[in-house]
Amino acid sequence: MTVAAELAESWMPIFYLPDKAGEVWGEAVAAGLAKRDPVLGPLDVIAHAPLAIGDDVAGLREHSRPQLALYIGGMGARGRNFYNDLARRFGYEAEAKAIQDAYLDGRKAEAEALVPAELVELTALIGPEGYVRERLAAFRESGVTTLNVTPLAPTHEARVRLIEQVRALAD
Numbered sequence: 001m002t003v004a005a006e007l008a009e010s011w012m013p014i015f016y017l018p019d020k021a022g023e024v025w026g027e028a029v030a031a032g033l034a035k036r037d038p039v040l041g042p043l044d045v046i047a048h049a050p051l052a053i054g055d056d057v058a059g060l061r062e063h064s065r066p067q068l069a070l071y072i073g074g075m076g077a078r079g080r081n082f083y084n085d086l087a088r089r090f091g092y093e094a095e096a097k098a099i100q101d102a103y104l105d106g107r108k109a110e111a112e113a114l115v116p117a118e119l120v121e122l123t124a125l126i127g128p129e130g131y132v133r134e135r136l137a138a139f140r141e142s143g144v145t146t147l148n149v150t151p152l153a154p155t156h157e158a159r160v161r162l163i164e165q166v167r168a169l170a171d
Helices: 002-007 018-035 058-074 082-089 093-104 108-114 117-122 129-141 156-170
Strands: 044-053 125-127 146-151
Touching: 002 018, 018 082, 018 129, 044 058, 044 129, 044 156, 058 082, 058 093, 058 108, 058 117, 058 125, 082 093, 093 108, 125 129, 129 156, 146 156
Parallel strands: 044 125, 044 146
Antiparallel strands: none
């Protein structure tokens, strides 16, 4: 991360959790930015989040569980999994171990169920307008400069409406 902050045009951390960004990456980002050549301009911090806005969309958060379980539990070996380490740094030590144990033992559905609801919720922009507005502010305050959203809607038109809606909430 230090090298990205020093030399790259942008940085796209996986499973961006704005509430923990400073604690997890702050020191490394600051060290890289301290050495950054001003000619490069500011570092573009790109975060990804699934997006759904409405009063009855919380169930859509479940779409993130399989990917989170795969990365936290199945990418790498026990003791050598960057994503598992990241979940631990986010404060989910016991959960990360349990997810990895279940995933590597072939119990993928169990691993998915073990992904903390809070992690699923806080890495997404899924919920009522007020909630999404609050999360947008959290992403912005944590240093995100570009937000890459995946609108969860059944049609192209509905996805475009979600992007327009989130843009209005971000202004």
